[in-house]
Amino acid sequence: MSALLALFGGAAATYLLRVLLVAVVPADKLPAWVREALPHVGPAVLAALIVGSLVHQGGIPALFTAGPAPFALLAAGFVAWRFRSLAAPMAAALLVMLAATPF
Amino acid sequence: MSLLQRRLRIDPAAVRDIAPMLLGMAPFGLLIGLTLGTHTVGAAAGLTSAALYYGGTAHLAALQLITAGAAPPAILAGVIAINARLLLYGAALAPRFADQPRWFRWLGAATVVDQTYALARPAGDPVGFRRHWLTMSATLAVGWLAGHVVGLVAGPVLPAWLPLGIAAPAMLVGLLVPHLKRRTGQTAAVIGGTVAALASPLPPGIGTLVGAAVGIVAATLVGRRR
Numbered sequence: 001m002s003a004l005l006a007l008f009g010g011a012a013a014t015y016l017l018r019v020l021l022v023a024v025v026p027a028d029k030l031p032a033w034v035r036e037a038l039p040h041v042g043p044a045v046l047a048a049l050i051v052g053s054l055v056h057q058g059g060i061p062a063l064f065t066a067g068p069a070p071f072a073l074l075a076a077g078f079v080a081w082r083f084r085s086l087a088a089p090m091a092a093a094l095l096v097m098l099a100a101t102p103f
Numbered sequence: 104m105s106l107l108q109r110r111l112r113i114d115p116a117a118v119r120d121i122a123p124m125l126l127g128m129a130p131f132g133l134l135i136g137l138t139l140g141t142h143t144v145g146a147a148a149g150l151t152s153a154a155l156y157y158g159g160t161a162h163l164a165a166l167q168l169i170t171a172g173a174a175p176p177a178i179l180a181g182v183i184a185i186n187a188r189l190l191l192y193g194a195a196l197a198p199r200f201a202d203q204p205r206w207f208r209w210l211g212a213a214t215v216v217d218q219t220y221a222l223a224r225p226a227g228d229p230v231g232f233r234r235h236w237l238t239m240s241a242t243l244a245v246g247w248l249a250g251h252v253v254g255l256v257a258g259p260v261l262p263a264w265l266p267l268g269i270a271a272p273a274m275l276v277g278l279l280v281p282h283l284k285r286r287t288g289q290t291a292a293v294i295g296g297t298v299a300a301l302a303s304p305l306p307p308g309i310g311t312l313v314g315a316a317v318g319i320v321a322a323t324l325v326g327r328r329r
Binding site for chain 2: 002003004005006007008009010011013014015017018019020021022023025026028030033034036037038039040041042043044045046047048049050051052053054055056057058059060062063069072073076077080081084085086087088089090092093094097098101
């Protein structure tokens, strides 16, 4: 029962995080420095998420023991830059991973 | 525009925008479905919570913490740490929701996630923004949950060597690359990623949050210099 409460409590907390600055605090009430920083949220968060998925909790050294995943993501980055597609980078990363997988 | 599109107010461009994202999210959905298949919370609660979380990382972390026997406050703290970035997305999207009706601000915000944030239309056409956002969110929800169901049902027969885990970060790379045209975007990404790696030994989600925060500050300072 407590596990279910924690699971659905997490869902409720997630909703609150989403809605707080959209519906509760009006956008025009945000300080100027916050509005200035907002355009940088996307690249900073995305890069942090990508790196986090590679290193998990291992710190910088984990980048060098992450197997073919960093190369797969580099291939995805190249394909995204070259072809401006969202599906192609995933295909490229999967192909690199499959090529590096021993059968 | 077909009769069905007019009746349901579907924006075909939103379906086209989000469709490639579904390809990237499908393996992650499969993975969570696979986890739900053997989890103590059960399939019904697992799928319901998947719909409510509307995102995989925190949901999967919560399921793993439950399996590990973590106390409810620890599970809640983990979810909040991982999803704190949604607060930043909400702040960035707030101007675009500002001229929307109240019901949409409360309902639409429930689907703020990496993909919808990255593909949201600019402000200026409130009705167009709303239609695009709702179509995109509904399409993503259907595809995302379908992945869970497939994982739940077919998970046991999927080969173990399939590299499903790479699809989600590769999708994020596809979202990141367009930001790298600008100097400030490059700064935010390089500093954010480096600090996230340095801070990764911290509890789950905190390293990402610290990296993102430092990246945002660095890019803001670079933007002021120019």
